[in-house]
Amino acid sequence: MITVFGATGTTGAPLVDTLLAKGAKLRAVTSDPAKVAPLKAKGCETVTADFSDPAALAKACAGAEKIYLVTPAHLDMRRWKANVIEAAKAAGVRHVVLATGLGAAPKAKVTFGKWHSETQELVKESGLGWTFVQPTYFMQNLLWQAGNIAKDGVYYDGLGGPVAWVDARDIADVAAEALTAPGHEGKVYGLTGPEALTGEDIATVLSEETGRSVNCTPLSAEDSKAAMIADEMQEEVAAAMVELASIAPKGYLAGIETTVNDVLGRPARRFRDFVAENRAAFVQ
Numbered sequence: 001m002i003t004v005f006g007a008t009g010t011t012g013a014p015l016v017d018t019l020l021a022k023g024a025k026l027r028a029v030t031s032d033p034a035k036v037a038p039l040k041a042k043g044c045e046t047v048t049a050d051f052s053d054p055a056a057l058a059k060a061c062a063g064a065e066k067i068y069l070v071t072p073a074h075l076d077m078r079r080w081k082a083n084v085i086e087a088a089k090a091a092g093v094r095h096v097v098l099a100t101g102l103g104a105a106p107k108a109k110v111t112f113g114k115w116h117s118e119t120q121e122l123v124k125e126s127g128l129g130w131t132f133v134q135p136t137y138f139m140q141n142l143l144w145q146a147g148n149i150a151k152d153g154v155y156y157d158g159l160g161g162p163v164a165w166v167d168a169r170d171i172a173d174v175a176a177e178a179l180t181a182p183g184h185e186g187k188v189y190g191l192t193g194p195e196a197l198t199g200e201d202i203a204t205v206l207s208e209e210t211g212r213s214v215n216c217t218p219l220s221a222e223d224s225k226a227a228m229i230a231d232e233m234q235e236e237v238a239a240a241m242v243e244l245a246s247i248a249p250k251g252y253l254a255g256i257e258t259t260v261n262d263v264l265g266r267p268a269r270r271f272r273d274f275v276a277e278n279r280a281a282f283v284q
Helices: 014-022 035-042 054-061 077-091 111-126 141-150 168-180 198-212 220-230 235-245 259-264 269-275 279-283
Strands: 002-004 026-030 045-048 068-069 097-101 129-135 154-157 187-191 215-218
Touching: 002 014, 014 026, 014 035, 014 168, 026 035, 035 045, 045 054, 045 269, 054 077, 068 168, 077 097, 077 111, 077 220, 097 111, 097 168, 111 129, 111 235, 141 154, 141 198, 141 235, 141 259, 154 198, 154 220, 168 187, 168 259, 198 215, 198 269, 198 279, 220 235, 269 279
Parallel strands: 002 026, 002 068, 026 045, 068 097, 097 129, 129 187, 154 215
Antiparallel strands: none
């Protein structure tokens, strides 16, 4: 049995599909009761669980050999993950695949890297087998701007430097491999796409794939933070997001990892292909 937390999220949803395609016995965990029926229809066992509910987390982990753990970006995410790790250990789970972030390490310079590192160290100390998947920015995040891209022909760039965007489906595929095949325990997998793109590069690809003119407009740190807060992100988390973005102009998010090819034996998905697949969202 494999338990997938965040089973309807950006990485969890494709992971569920990939694991089912592999024939895995799967338990999907969601905090939203309205999302249970579609998961059951796919053939999943389901558990509705809040990360702060020990009894529900115990039920989610009971009988599972392996788990995939990811949480939303939130001030409580370290506590939430600690709760799951405790439940997993008590249930006799053997292996946890933990989604954190690229560069997460004890000596990380940015807040998110430090937060994620705390959880990684907690997993190591737990005695559970582990694999860490550390992605950079998701290509799917671009869909948040689908409206302004389609209506105004504008891509707002809050990064200001090259980023090796990764397709969330590649994260899911690597996680699925780590959950179903031997040889991945104790591994840290940095995950990026095959190329680093600037905001101007993104606008160019959007223009070429949609057949419409899309321009790149820089977004200040202040405006970026305000937009995230307006979208109900906690102020401290929004500040950490802005801090992470601030390292892009220095080239720190431009590095290319070969993990997808190394683990899966195929190239990582390209940004251009992602845009082409989602063209309808960008032209509306």
